[in-house]
Amino acid sequence: MSLTNASPADAARAAKSASHVLATLSAEARNDALTAIHSGLTAARDEILAANARDLELARQAAADGKLSASLVSRLDLGKPGKWEDMLKGILDVRDLEDPVGRVTLRTKLDDGLELERVTCPIGVLLIIFEARPEVIANIAALAVKSGNAAILKGGKESTESFVAISTVISNALSQTQVPNDAIQLVTTRESIPQLLALDRDIDLVIPRGSNELVRYIKENTKIPVLGHADGLCSIYLTASADPKLAADVVVDAKTSYPAACNSVETLLVQESALTTVFPAVAAALAAKNVELRCDAPSKAAVMSALATSESSIPNVVVQDATDKDYDTEFLSLTLAVKTVPDVSAAIAHINAHGSHHTEAILTADKEEAERFMSAVDASGAYWNASTRFADGMRYGFGTEVGISTNKIHSRGPVGLEGLMIYKYKIRGQGHVSAIYGEGEGKRRFKHERLAL
Amino acid sequence: MSLTNASPADAARAAKSASHVLATLSAEARNDALTAIHSGLTAARDEILAANARDLELARQAAADGKLSASLVSRLDLGKPGKWEDMLKGILDVRDLEDPVGRVTLRTKLDDGLELERVTCPIGVLLIIFEARPEVIANIAALAVKSGNAAILKGGKESTESFVAISTVISNALSQTQVPNDAIQLVTTRESIPQLLALDRDIDLVIPRGSNELVRYIKENTKIPVLGHADGLCSIYLTASADPKLAADVVVDAKTSYPAACNSVETLLVQESALTTVFPAVAAALAAKNVELRCDAPSKAAVMSALATSESSIPNVVVQDATDKDYDTEFLSLTLAVKTVPDVSAAIAHINAHGSHHTEAILTADKEEAERFMSAVDASGAYWNASTRFADGMRYGFGTEVGISTNKIHSRGPVGLEGLMIYKYKIRGQGHVSAIYGEGEGKRRFKHERLAL
Numbered sequence: 001m002s003l004t005n006a007s008p009a010d011a012a013r014a015a016k017s018a019s020h021v022l023a024t025l026s027a028e029a030r031n032d033a034l035t036a037i038h039s040g041l042t043a044a045r046d047e048i049l050a051a052n053a054r055d056l057e058l059a060r061q062a063a064a065d066g067k068l069s070a071s072l073v074s075r076l077d078l079g080k081p082g083k084w085e086d087m088l089k090g091i092l093d094v095r096d097l098e099d100p101v102g103r104v105t106l107r108t109k110l111d112d113g114l115e116l117e118r119v120t121c122p123i124g125v126l127l128i129i130f131e132a133r134p135e136v137i138a139n140i141a142a143l144a145v146k147s148g149n150a151a152i153l154k155g156g157k158e159s160t161e162s163f164v165a166i167s168t169v170i171s172n173a174l175s176q177t178q179v180p181n182d183a184i185q186l187v188t189t190r191e192s193i194p195q196l197l198a199l200d201r202d203i204d205l206v207i208p209r210g211s212n213e214l215v216r217y218i219k220e221n222t223k224i225p226v227l228g229h230a231d232g233l234c235s236i237y238l239t240a241s242a243d244p245k246l247a248a249d250v251v252v253d254a255k256t257s258y259p260a261a262c263n264s265v266e267t268l269l270v271q272e273s274a275l276t277t278v279f280p281a282v283a284a285a286l287a288a289k290n291v292e293l294r295c296d297a298p299s300k301a302a303v304m305s306a307l308a309t310s311e312s313s314i315p316n317v318v319v320q321d322a323t324d325k326d327y328d329t330e331f332l333s334l335t336l337a338v339k340t341v342p343d344v345s346a347a348i349a350h351i352n353a354h355g356s357h358h359t360e361a362i363l364t365a366d367k368e369e370a371e372r373f374m375s376a377v378d379a380s381g382a383y384w385n386a387s388t389r390f391a392d393g394m395r396y397g398f399g400t401e402v403g404i405s406t407n408k409i410h411s412r413g414p415v416g417l418e419g420l421m422i423y424k425y426k427i428r429g430q431g432h433v434s435a436i437y438g439e440g441e442g443k444r445r446f447k448h449e450r451l452a453l
Numbered sequence: 454m455s456l457t458n459a460s461p462a463d464a465a466r467a468a469k470s471a472s473h474v475l476a477t478l479s480a481e482a483r484n485d486a487l488t489a490i491h492s493g494l495t496a497a498r499d500e501i502l503a504a505n506a507r508d509l510e511l512a513r514q515a516a517a518d519g520k521l522s523a524s525l526v527s528r529l530d531l532g533k534p535g536k537w538e539d540m541l542k543g544i545l546d547v548r549d550l551e552d553p554v555g556r557v558t559l560r561t562k563l564d565d566g567l568e569l570e571r572v573t574c575p576i577g578v579l580l581i582i583f584e585a586r587p588e589v590i591a592n593i594a595a596l597a598v599k600s601g602n603a604a605i606l607k608g609g610k611e612s613t614e615s616f617v618a619i620s621t622v623i624s625n626a627l628s629q630t631q632v633p634n635d636a637i638q639l640v641t642t643r644e645s646i647p648q649l650l651a652l653d654r655d656i657d658l659v660i661p662r663g664s665n666e667l668v669r670y671i672k673e674n675t676k677i678p679v680l681g682h683a684d685g686l687c688s689i690y691l692t693a694s695a696d697p698k699l700a701a702d703v704v705v706d707a708k709t710s711y712p713a714a715c716n717s718v719e720t721l722l723v724q725e726s727a728l729t730t731v732f733p734a735v736a737a738a739l740a741a742k743n744v745e746l747r748c749d750a751p752s753k754a755a756v757m758s759a760l761a762t763s764e765s766s767i768p769n770v771v772v773q774d775a776t777d778k779d780y781d782t783e784f785l786s787l788t789l790a791v792k793t794v795p796d797v798s799a800a801i802a803h804i805n806a807h808g809s810h811h812t813e814a815i816l817t818a819d820k821e822e823a824e825r826f827m828s829a830v831d832a833s834g835a836y837w838n839a840s841t842r843f844a845d846g847m848r849y850g851f852g853t854e855v856g857i858s859t860n861k862i863h864s865r866g867p868v869g870l871e872g873l874m875i876y877k878y879k880i881r882g883q884g885h886v887s888a889i890y891g892e893g894e895g896k897r898r899f900k901h902e903r904l905a906l
Contacts, residue, residue, distance in 0.1 A: 020805070020829070020831070024828065024829070081893060082891045082892055082893045082896070085892045085893065086891070086892060089892055108849065108850050110843070110848065110849075110850070114839060114843075116843075116849055116850075123861045123862060124831070124861055204861040204862070205861065205862055219676065220676070223672065223673070225678065225860070225861075225862050227862075243884065245884075246883070246884030247884075249884055249886050250884055250885075250886055252886075253886030253887055253888050254886075254887075257886070257887055257888040352473070370881075374877075374879045375477070376473070376477070378473070378577070379877065380877055380878060381877065381878045381879075381880070382877055382878070382879050382880075383879070383880040383881075383882065384879075384880065384881045384882065385881070385882045385883055385884050385885070386567060386880045386881070386882030386884070386885045387882075387885065387886045387887045389886075389887035389888075390563070390567075390569075390880055390882075390885070390887055391878075392887075395563065395887065395890065395899060396561065396563075396569055396878070397561050397563070397569075397899065397901035407678075408576045408577055408657040408658065408678075408875055409576060409657070409658060409678050409680075409862070409863040409864075409875060410862040410863035411862075412875055412876060412877065412878075413876075413877070413878045414878075422861055422862060422865055423865060423866075424827075424832065424833055424834065424835055424865065424866070425833060425834045425835070425844075425849070425865075425866045425867075426827045426834075426835050426836070426837075427834065427835075427836040427837070427839045427843055428823075428836075428837045428838070428839070429836065429837065429838045429839030429840075429843075430699070430838055431696065431698075431699030431700075431702055431703055431838050431839070432703075432838070432839045432840065432843070433702050433703055433705075433706035433707075433710070433840045433842075434706055434707075434710055434840045434842035434843055434845075434848065435706050435710040435842075437848065438535045438539070439535055439538045439539060439542055440534060440535045440538065443535070446848060446850065448850035
């Protein structure tokens, strides 16, 4: 790993060459490198958190001046309970996963002595561009090394101190391993982004981690495939058959456990017949957590009516009239748009028109309705009676994640190791030529026998 | 299937809506539609071939006037031996393949009562743009219907007559099935291409079938992912240990069996020590098939010397001096660049620098050398002692193919049904919330038990 002063083009070319070496390393050599990274970070905990605290201090000032969003500050904080531990555990989880390189996923006997094989291999060179979230450096380095991909990392200026501290530790750790120095390149200058995005010959995949604006900028400005998501506009559809406590628990978790996260809920669709039955309990639970509701007329009336007849006082209820724009907004804060719909078809239609193909949930006691919802919503995640916040590589058991994709090709949802692999076809023959095969008379037929893996 | 006069935006929106219906049809309903297409085409053979003959007549005139390449004319010809039969067989092959929709590829118990499932589903709406190759219409319609994807087809003006004839038959056939009319849209006006390429909200994947120029134009002008290849610059590395007859057979097949195909060989790398042993037999066999050789100095000297001492006369030998450009050229004709290299490392380095990541072959008796070559070349296909012409979906046993991809993500090599699928994650819970899980004290751990599929 090198903190490079090389030009982006030179860095990318060096990464490409290194990727050819990295791709040939044994699983053991790659795992040893991950152990070294983990040990190095564990030993350097205090200095890294101190560096992160300096980043946070500057960010909080910028936020106070209105120059930075509160959600970005929140993402920057490596000292948040559990975050450091999750980061370190992620590295070992990745190390202990099955080796993704060289797996044979298809074997076919084309003819006597002519065998086709499909084998997984690394994609090549990844470009990771991130803003805050300093833990991404360690995650990505681990995933890149494990998957045999070279990576170019470009961090945001808000996390510079954390970035340099973590990368110095990783660099020292890797220098004692077989992973080539150029396999993980760090780029610190902001001006380099447009140049990197133009290097479609040497860079195979861009993975942006950051604001919707960052992702959109990258998608607009490169021909390299981009894996990720701009928006995370998740919805929950609350039906009349849902258990009120279950519904309140799930919606509160989905909205409040980490409002800045892309998998937090932004729109609550309420079945009309649930307005006076299940919904009031959900609204009360949200209000108790200081969530502001942006309601359409029927749902606002239901909240108001429930409040008027409620014996317990509900603190801090803020109910606003929703505008159309609220149903297309990723608030990333304690704000939730609420819309009334007649049935599951209307909920599906709303989600397919307004959603971001990220994660959608239905709360219902009706299995058939749930299955229909999960099949019909056009999203990477479709949940029944569970919080949208489960959309996460660690929670899915992928060890860690490189990001969450709302793409329709390659990888969708939380992307772990598998999303960083591609494959090649190998054929082993004995001088076989193609011209003798065909459907016509005197032509030879292929056998196409599926062989055991 | 509708020959639409709608605007591209309306056609794409209609296709998107239809894709939601198509995705919910049973495998039986989709297979019935393929049977109907096959029957319709079988019955209409004569009129379609007559329409194709009219296209060919115009194309041959244009070629004679130098306005069209000979390779395009060759691709246009549906009456070429075996082509019609291959097209029809492809439809039934696709129909008889395992249903790709709704396959569960991962099941994980996250916790008690909380299960994660990964299920295959269609991508959505495909845009297929092709120039010649009228058989693509039937192939694509079959693959789209089988995979549950809607498709917008845009044909080239050279194949207009064939296009209209085939599409009318398919349209009539589909009208008797459950596949919605808008699921397969035909667009005939040339001006619509830039408009279609801008519709990245409704179109999920572009698949160009045609010249390198067409593919490059499309890649430069859309933000929609493009699946395919611009260049097909395949190489064969001829080593000194290769059997001369085997080598001659394979190289001749790879160069001459269909020179206009993307999987034909364009560069022959010859090991220095093979120049006077194996290479003369290969050169003689190529010369006998009227292949022009563009040689570097050592290989030219070897051919000349072999000719001088040859007892049998070799007709039509044309040996030219190669220029640097010849090693970056996809000739698509009976021309082959020849370059001398010292060893397998140099061959790999040449291919990784000049190749198009399509298909590369090594001819050798040395298994270790072959395995090294196949692992190290950065290509979708790496073959040992077999012709590059095997790079084809039918030959791989995929039923038919939507194209050959040199992409580094999603699908690589010949792309059949699997390449037209994506997946979604479903979670079924019982009111599970995320906040109780973590690594800290008092936090609940995920179980992450892999379940049987």
